[in-house]
Amino acid sequence: SQQGEEDPQALSIQEGENATMNCSYKTSINNLQWYRQNSGRGLVHLILIRSNEREKHSGRLRVTLDTSKKSSSLLITASRAADTASYFCATEPLSSGSARQLTFGSGTQLTVLP
Amino acid sequence: DAGVTQSPTHLIKTRGQQVTLRCSPKSGHDTVSWYQQALGQGPQFIFQYYEEEERQRGNFPDRFSGHQFPNYSSELNVNALLLGDSALYLCASSLRAGRVEQYFGPGTRLTVT
Numbered sequence: 001s002q003q004g005e006e007d008p009q010a011l012s013i014q015e016g017e018n019a020t021m022n023c024s025y026k027t028s029i030n031n032l033q034w035y036r037q038n039s040g041r042g043l044v045h046l047i048l049i050r051s052n053e054r055e056k057h058s059g060r061l062r063v064t065l066d067t068s069k070k071s072s073s074l075l076i077t078a079s080r081a082a083d084t085a086s087y088f089c090a091t092e093p094l095s096s097g098s099a100r101q102l103t104f105g106s107g108t109q110l111t112v113l114p
Numbered sequence: 115d116a117g118v119t120q121s122p123t124h125l126i127k128t129r130g131q132q133v134t135l136r137c138s139p140k141s142g143h144d145t146v147s148w149y150q151q152a153l154g155q156g157p158q159f160i161f162q163y164y165e166e167e168e169r170q171r172g173n174f175p176d177r178f179s180g181h182q183f184p185n186y187s188s189e190l191n192v193n194a195l196l197l198g199d200s201a202l203y204l205c206a207s208s209l210r211a212g213r214v215e216q217y218f219g220p221g222t223r224l225t226v227t
Contacts, residue, residue, distance in 0.1 A: 031214060038203055042118075043218040084133070088156050093213065100171050100205075100214060101147070104156030 004107040006089060017077040021108040023089030024069075030092045033102070034066055034074050037086045046074075046087075062111050079112045086110070116141055126193050126225045133152035134152055135190040135222045139207030146188040147182060147216065163188050164210055165216040176203050192224075200226045 007022045025032070030048045034105040039089040049056045049065045049072070056063045078082055086109050090102040119138045125131050139146050145164045149157035154204035161184035182188045186207075192199055202223050206216040 033215075035218075040151075040153075040221075040223075042204065042220040043206075045215050045217070048214060079189050086138075090156075100208060100216070101162060101172070102149075102157075102216065103159065104149075106154075106156050 004086070005104045008108060009015070009106070010109045012034045012111040012113065013079055015079060017021055017079055019083070019110055019112070021073045021074045021077050021087050021089075021110070023105050024073075025089070025091045025103075025105070026070065026089075027065070028094045030094055032063075032072050033090045033092070034061075034063060034072075035088045035090060035104075037088065037107070039085075043088065078111075080106070080109075081112050081114045084110060118205055118217050119224050120203075120205050122222060124225075125221070126227060127196060128227055131195050132191065132193045133195060133224060135192075135203050135205075135224070136187065137190070137205030137207075137219060139205075140217045142167045143166040143207035143209050143217070144186050144204045145208045145210045146182060146186065147206045147208070148188070149206065150174070151202040151221070153201070165188060169189055172188045172214070195226045197226050200224060 031088045034046040037043050047058045047063050049063050060077045065072045085108045087106050088107045090104045122134045147162040148160040151157040160174050161171040162169050166182045177193045179191045196213045200223045204221045205219045
């Protein structure tokens with residue numbers, strides 16, 4: 001079963017606009033990670049935020065984490081056509097210990113129109 | 115520096131058959147995790163191997179089994195295939211004592227007819 005849900009399921013924007021995706025999860029976590037997947041291929045790690053962090057930046061990416069609401073958001077600024085992909089949040093539950101098992105959400109399909 | 119590799123890329127099997135998928139982790143990584151991703155869904159954790167032993171398992175039946183070799187590469191075996199086993203199977207490698215980030219391979223697309 002999925003740990004969390006992304007919202008929206010699909011998002012279509014124009015190049016240059018910002019894209020915001022949200023993720024909700026159910027259990028206490030060590031960290032939350034965002035991944036990108038192009039056309040049903042392998043996942044690419046984008047950014048990780050630990051449970052004691054509230055905001056993190058990496059290039060055009062900004063991630064926030066609210067552990068009290070069990071939610072996170074991913075903001076992609078100044079989007080490009082190459083950002084078109086599926087985006088997944090993944091949580092590492094506290095119970096996973098050193099195994100680092102990831103639990104993924106159902107993903108947001110982002111389409112950036114040129 | 116080679117990343118995570120998986121073979122084969124695509125596979126078509128018939129219900130009831132058995133299949134073996136292979137994964138070579140990123141150089142220097144000692145831990146391999148397997149995930150199943152059904153169409154339109156996020157990946158689901160199957161199990162993880164470290165030091166040639168299964169360390170953690172997700173909610174998958176015993177038809178799913180695995181192995182890790184001394185060179186850290188891994189195999190995923192699925193017996194008595196069902197139509198519902200059709201999915202993209204992803205392998206991820208990491209360093210047990212290192213960074214949290216996992217590196218994913220390109221996946222094997224399994225179709226069961």
